[in-house]
Amino acid sequence: MIDTFLWILARVTGLGAATALAISLLTGLALRSALLDWLTTNRALRSTHEFIAILWIPLGLLHMAFLVLDGSVRTPIRLVDLVVPFKVAYGTFAIGLGTLTFDIFVVVAITGWLRRQIHAATWRWIHRLAYAGCALLFLHAVLGGSDFSAPQVSAIAWSVAVILAILSLARILWGRLSAEGRELRRESPSPDRG
Amino acid sequence: MKRLPAWALKGSAVCLTVLATVGSACYVGGNVKNQTAPLRPALQHDTGVQAPGGRPGQVNLGPGMVTSAQPVTESYAS
Numbered sequence: 001m002i003d004t005f006l007w008i009l010a011r012v013t014g015l016g017a018a019t020a021l022a023i024s025l026l027t028g029l030a031l032r033s034a035l036l037d038w039l040t041t042n043r044a045l046r047s048t049h050e051f052i053a054i055l056w057i058p059l060g061l062l063h064m065a066f067l068v069l070d071g072s073v074r075t076p077i078r079l080v081d082l083v084v085p086f087k088v089a090y091g092t093f094a095i096g097l098g099t100l101t102f103d104i105f106v107v108v109a110i111t112g113w114l115r116r117q118i119h120a121a122t123w124r125w126i127h128r129l130a131y132a133g134c135a136l137l138f139l140h141a142v143l144g145g146s147d148f149s150a151p152q153v154s155a156i157a158w159s160v161a162v163i164l165a166i167l168s169l170a171r172i173l174w175g176r177l178s179a180e181g182r183e184l185r186r187e188s189p190s191p192d193r194g
Numbered sequence: 195m196k197r198l199p200a201w202a203l204k205g206s207a208v209c210l211t212v213l214a215t216v217g218s219a220c221y222v223g224g225n226v227k228n229q230t231a232p233l234r235p236a237l238q239h240d241t242g243v244q245a246p247g248g249r250p251g252q253v254n255l256g257p258g259m260v261t262s263a264q265p266v267t268e269s270y271a272s
Contacts, residue, residue: 004226011222016215023207044200051204055211074236091233146231152221 003072010066011146015153017059018141021105022160024052025134029167033174053109064102094144097136104133131168 027049030036036045067077075089083103086096111118111126118126138161147153 008219008222008226012215012219015218015222016211019214020207020211023210027203027207040198040200040203044198044203047200048203048207051200052207055208059211059215072237072239074238090235094233144233146228146233147218147222147225149230149232150221150225150228153218 003070006066006070007072010063010070013059013063013066014141014145015147017056017063018137018157020052020056020059021134021137022164024049024056025130025164026167027052028130029164029171033167033171035167050112053112056105057109060102060105091144094140097140098144101133101136101140104129104136108133134164134168 027036027045031042031045031049064082068079068082070076073090077088077095081088081095082099085099085103086092088095108127108130111123115123138157141148141157145153148157
């Protein structure tokens with residue numbers, strides 16, 4: 001009974017964390033692409049982007065904690081499996097992708113808090129790992145998620161993923177196009193390629 | 195157009211995450227066992243008996259032995 005409850009909680013928190021991370025990615029993309037320029041300022045977006053960490057971090061940690069505590073599986077997920085990828089006895093690749101995602105987001109979150117102590121260019125490249133993290137998270141969910149095979153969940157998840165993938169691709173191809181950048185370009189003839 | 199302040203964006207993010215989590219809870223609560231789930235690990239209470247044509251970990255609740263003929267009550271010699 002308690003194991004079933006933990007299993008349900010693990011799935012629910014996993015889906016919640018994925019949602020919060022999707023919002024985080026969207027606000028991060030919007031910060032650099034002026035995507036939500038019509039809706040809000042970059043200052044508000046940055047503040048929201050940083051704030052969302054208090055949503056996805058606890059949800060992600062709870063997702064992992066519930067999976068470790070779930071004793072119904074013969075070969076349970078161990079604490080070491082939360083850090084070292086591809087060591088779980090079942091669903092090695094799918095669960096390993098989740099571990100890899102966790103490792104990436106730990107680095108991104110810690111360097112995010114230590115941003116002032118890190119060289120700007122180094123920090124930017126580390127922070128860009130979040131794109132890879134989100135892609136791995138989606139693969140982890142598709143290959144290992146118990147609910148992603150259900151049309152109700154997969155329809156929403158695939159739609160959000162495709163939109164975010166298009167926006168990410170646009171961000172990579174066209175680079176920075178912030179509101180401030182555009183204003184600067186209007187004033188100065190030198191292009192902003194930050 | 196007046197732009198949204200940070201608190202409104204944060205509130206929207208919280209609402210969206212809470213809505214998604216509650217929606218997930220409702221869905222998962224109603225679909226605890228998903229037969230099409232990609233990962234189906236063996237459970238502690240599984241007997242290990244596999245149903246014919248079934249997946250590993252699936253418990254066979256049917257009879258263990260199937261008879262194909264009537265019991266022999268007399269032989270050729272009797």
